[in-house]
Amino acid sequence: MKIRLDNKLAYLLMSPVLVYLLAIMLLPFGWALYLSFTDKTVGVPAHFIGFGNYIDLLKDSMFWKAVKNTIIFTAVAVVLKSVFGMVMALVLNEKIIFRNLFRVLLFLPWTIPTIVSVFTWQWIYSDVGGVLNYLLLKINAIGRPIGWLAKPDLAMMSVIVVNVWRGIPFMGIAILAGLQSVSKEMYEAAMLDGAGAVKRFFYMTLPSVKEVTILAAVMTTIWTLNDFEIIWLLTRGGPDNGTQVLSTLSYTIGFLNMSLGKAIAIAIMTMPPLIMLINYVTKRSLASAD
């Protein structure tokens, strides 16, 4: 069949989506990009100041602290989510009773609204009546109640736990889908050849789900890098800026200090690594879609 182009019809059908995305996403983004080069504050007209905001930020130790915290938060959370997600997938890939039920139950943390998981964990962490301190005291793991969100390092660990708890199911189910496409015959052959479980995992399982795992991990990285709700609601970036990441810093500067221009500049500076990650996902997804 000769390829005929349906330009008119195609653009007619796409016009509502294209017009909306151009007007409500791209245009405001362009405007915001411009404002990041101004001293825009809430309710005051903007003056062009060139790279002023960017230079201010690069000189600001708070900005660098947020960069460092963002990297720690993201790296630790993504690694933990990938490892536990892999464990979850391997377990669910076994012949177990009520497999579908367990799959649904293990998926629940991902489905509930983030804000709900945050409040639930905040209550578990609470130093007044919190169940975590109670349980740990009871088994003598700790000597006295701990303020899980009260010290910078501990608070960082606590917010990571909540992010990981929420994020494991996504990794787990994605890897599981990959595992289920691995052929059973290959395993049986390897078992007859006497390959042990550890060997089978590293030489067969892991290579065959490598691609899926990396794709899911990159998407998780994009989401974790920009996590706002968990940290904002649990610690507001504190204590002592110990959990201040770029997204919470941007919100603080924009809406509490009213410096919109500077707040946008922070968001813009997170773009280069973000674009690299998004490019990777786009390339992989478009390749498999065609």
Added chain:
Amino acid sequence: MILMENRSVTKQVVVYVTLAFMLLCALFPLYWMINTSFKSQGEIYNLTPNFWPKDFTWAGYDKLFEKGFLKNVKNSLVVSLVVSVFSIAVSMLAAYAISKLKFSGRGVISKGILYAYLMPRSVLFIPLYMLVSALGAGNSIWGLMLIYPTITIPYATWMLISYFKSIPVEIEEAAMIDGCSRSRTLRSIVLPLAAPGLAATFIFSFTLCWSEYLYALVVVTKSADKTITLGLADMIVGDVFAWGPLMGGSIIASIPVVIMYLFTSKYMVSGMTVGGVK
């Protein structure tokens, strides 16, 4: 053979122990939320927490509704429904064009849609806040209705592209050779075949709006227009946490999305991973 059987028993034990541990970690917080929501304020702060409420009470829920939580639920319901219906309607058309028609610029547009889907809210919230204020739609659910499609449209379009692609082009060609117009083919053949996909996409769009917090936080400050996530966050006044009502509200906020996910769990993976996982 005996050696292998032994090995497989050990393996079974490891598998089930790991499973039990993971279930405990995943479900304990949810159980604790339910447990707390039915306790009285006094029992909640017991030094030795009860693992099931001694005096089962709905007091937490009563207090929740006194604070106007029902209004928050209604606002979220309206915004999520309106945005999802609108998003599916327009995304459907765009997805059909991208998946079934040949036109110039197709590659750029599909890439653009994926970009829009992956673009994080923490980058866009200030531009969108300024847009909404400039249009005078700030401080109301109208503002949210205007900007939530930036989340749902790229997502829905991308999901539907892969559903439409899975419908064999031969079926459509046969219909068109039989004299069906393109619009009739779309209405009576493609859409019915894509119905499960449309339903799943609708549900995910709904849950994305229902659970959204950051945009609502910056756009809406008027209490009559607050959504369910803002209503929950408002339960915390200073350092005072009313855990009973807060956990009750959390359960109410979770129930609709959990039920919806149960119906569509098999579409979940391909949807969330933008079709990269097959």
